[in-house]
Amino acid sequence: MHPSFMQLLHCPACASPLREAADTSLTCDCGRTFPVRVGVPDLVYPEHLLPSDVDARDQYDSVAEFYDDYAEWVCRTTNSNQAALRATLADRLELKPGDRVLEISCGTGLDLPPVVEKVGDHGTVAAIDLSAEMLRIASSRMAGLRPTVHFARCNAAYLPFADGAFDALLHFGGLNTFGELERSLAEMTRVVRVGGKVVIGDEGIAPWLLQTAYGRTIVRNDPLYRLQPPLAALPAHAQEVQLSWLLGNSFYLLEYRVGSQAPQLDLDLKIPGRNKTLRDVAAA
Numbered sequence: 001m002h003p004s005f006m007q008l009l010h011c012p013a014c015a016s017p018l019r020e021a022a023d024t025s026l027t028c029d030c031g032r033t034f035p036v037r038v039g040v041p042d043l044v045y046p047e048h049l050l051p052s053d054v055d056a057r058d059q060y061d062s063v064a065e066f067y068d069d070y071a072e073w074v075c076r077t078t079n080s081n082q083a084a085l086r087a088t089l090a091d092r093l094e095l096k097p098g099d100r101v102l103e104i105s106c107g108t109g110l111d112l113p114p115v116v117e118k119v120g121d122h123g124t125v126a127a128i129d130l131s132a133e134m135l136r137i138a139s140s141r142m143a144g145l146r147p148t149v150h151f152a153r154c155n156a157a158y159l160p161f162a163d164g165a166f167d168a169l170l171h172f173g174g175l176n177t178f179g180e181l182e183r184s185l186a187e188m189t190r191v192v193r194v195g196g197k198v199v200i201g202d203e204g205i206a207p208w209l210l211q212t213a214y215g216r217t218i219v220r221n222d223p224l225y226r227l228q229p230p231l232a233a234l235p236a237h238a239q240e241v242q243l244s245w246l247l248g249n250s251f252y253l254l255e256y257r258v259g260s261q262a263p264q265l266d267l268d269l270k271i272p273g274r275n276k277t278l279r280d281v282a283a284a
């Protein structure tokens with residue numbers, strides 16, 4: 001394992017540092033051992049995944065070979081351009097040369113080329129996914145490109161990375177089927193430093209299109225498009241939250257900056273004209 005990647009990793013079960021054993025597996029003081037297969041550590045936790053995560057893993061393992069064609073069809077069927085989509089996602093991360101960036105659910109790696117280009121030779125790019133087959137294609141796509149992308153097989157709900165390890169994080173396309181949505185959002189926020197950017201998107205047709213012929217056709221083909229952005233599940237310290245739609249307004253895109261704390265109230269200011277404070281209101 002590359003030392004700069006080892007430095008970012010920790011045990012997904014207990015958050016202690018990991019060590020490389022002589023047989024290249026990663027071990028933790030809690031007694032767990034994580035295998036490394038063809039250079040890719042398998043850090044999936046928990047051992048028994050929720051049924052929806054097992055389904056997603058198995059489904060993506062079985063369609064990995066056709067996934068790129070499917071992604072292109074999703075773009076073209078909404079008259080959108082895939083290169084422009086991937087460039088937009090990388091732009092929203094606000095990356096600078098030398099930054100550390102993590103992609104959650106990288107799939108076959110379609111988002112990675114513009115990300116790698118933005119952080120440059122001195123940057124660090126890590127990419128995780130639950131499907132070994134999707135990761136296999138992603139790692140062959142990125143072979144030979146610099147900086148080297150560090151891949152790992154992980155569950156988004158239990159990330160094997162230290163708090164604040166990254167300057168920015170991207171997730172596109174998997175959230176709707178995650179077994180533990182709120183936990184995954186908390187994890188994605190935890191591993192980004194205060195002030196860093198989180199960019200998340202998935203199927204979710206803009207509400208004003210749901211009842212149009214356009215919306216009904218899209219939802220009939222795939223009911224996941226009926227889902228709406230998980231605004232209520234964002235962590236309290238998400239700041240500068242922005243919501244937009246892309247791919248013909250059929251995918252939502254949520255962006256936020258990681259704040260140092262949740263918004264705070266000054267409880268002791270008198271409310272004009274009411275002769276009381278918010279502290280009085282809270283105590284009533």
Ligand SMILES: C[S@@+](CC[C@H](N)C(=O)[O-])C[C@H]1O[C@@H](n2cnc3c(N)ncnc32)[C@H](O)[C@@H]1O
Nearest residue numbers: 056060105106107130131134155156172173174
């Ligand atoms: C639609 S693909 C998106 C791939 C890529 N981000 C893209 O934009 O083309 C969804 C990905 O989410 C991954 N995934 C599903 N559940 C996951 C989980 N619990 N943790 C991490 N990745 C997961 C799948 O294996 C799959 O590669």
Ligand SMILES: [Zn+2]
Nearest residue numbers: 011014028030
């Ligand atoms: Zn451990």
